[in-house]
Amino acid sequence: MPQRAATPEVRLEYMTSEAVESGAYDKAILPVGATEFHGPHLPFGTDSIGAETIAEAIARELGNTLVLPPITYGVSHHHLAWSWTVSVRPDTLTYMIRDIGESLIANDIRKLMILTAHDGNRAPAEGAARLLHQEHGIAVALMDGWQGRARRALSGTQWDIDEDHGGQSELSIVLYGAPETARPELATPEPRQNMDVPVEVVGEFAGTVPKGFSGDATAASAEEGEAICRAAVDLVVPFLRDLERNGWKRGGFMSKIYE
Numbered sequence: 001m002p003q004r005a006a007t008p009e010v011r012l013e014y015m016t017s018e019a020v021e022s023g024a025y026d027k028a029i030l031p032v033g034a035t036e037f038h039g040p041h042l043p044f045g046t047d048s049i050g051a052e053t054i055a056e057a058i059a060r061e062l063g064n065t066l067v068l069p070p071i072t073y074g075v076s077h078h079h080l081a082w083s084w085t086v087s088v089r090p091d092t093l094t095y096m097i098r099d100i101g102e103s104l105i106a107n108d109i110r111k112l113m114i115l116t117a118h119d120g121n122r123a124p125a126e127g128a129a130r131l132l133h134q135e136h137g138i139a140v141a142l143m144d145g146w147q148g149r150a151r152r153a154l155s156g157t158q159w160d161i162d163e164d165h166g167g168q169s170e171l172s173i174v175l176y177g178a179p180e181t182a183r184p185e186l187a188t189p190e191p192r193q194n195m196d197v198p199v200e201v202v203g204e205f206a207g208t209v210p211k212g213f214s215g216d217a218t219a220a221s222a223e224e225g226e227a228i229c230r231a232a233v234d235l236v237v238p239f240l241r242d243l244e245r246n247g248w249k250r251g252g253f254m255s256k257i258y259e
């Protein structure tokens with residue numbers, strides 16, 4: 001069973017001052033997760049585990065990149081119908097991300113990628129990103145969610161992943177990133193959720209899917225989790241290298257109009 005490499009060398013919370021100072025870090029990734037019910041087979045920190053697993057893989061491949069301690073609470077009011085979901089307000093999350101970003105300036109880090117793995121975090125993260133850029137000139141890249149991107153990248157391969165909450169792909173990433181927290185024997189095959197609604201509707205998740213989780217988690221595997229992680233790295237790292245060459249500024253390399 002593949003297991004992610006232990007990479008304390010990129011995780012600030014596991015590093016000593018000497019290790020950080022000798023690392024020549026000039027950019028950081030902030031994983032943002034959530035604490036919410038994902039079914040009996042997955043831990044409450046599923047979204048945080050997904051965000052930090054992918055952040056670590058990207059940082060390792062990119063180099064000179066520090067992974068900040070994850071924010072493990074997100075905007076999960078729409079999941080409060082299930083016990084032990086713990087949520088913060090959108091404004092709270094925006095302020096937290098903004099405060100964290102401002103703290104980096106004193107350490108000469110002005111390039112930040114925010115990697116969120118939960119739908120409620122998207123807007124607060126974007127708000128914080130825009131404030132950090134407008135008020136301090138910090139360059140901020142935002143990766144919101146990994147499931148849709150990984151699903152498109154892996155289509156046509158042996159990995160046909162879902163975008164479900166508590167489904168196949170989330171169990172796969174946990175089996176890869178933190179297998180000791182998963183209970184795959186409790187997974188049940190549930191229908192996949194249609195993700196292609198034309199507008200986003202803000203409100204309770206209860207009633208959207210019968211049990212509060214969906215997708216066939218019985219089909220999950222650590223191998224699939226590794227493939228998801230690899231797909232995210234292959235997609236994001238070349239783009240971040242182009243961004244780096246452009247001084248972490250938007251530019252023609254994105255539109256490709258100038259080539």
Ligand SMILES: [Zn+2]
Nearest residue numbers: 046047165166
């Ligand atoms: Zn989730």
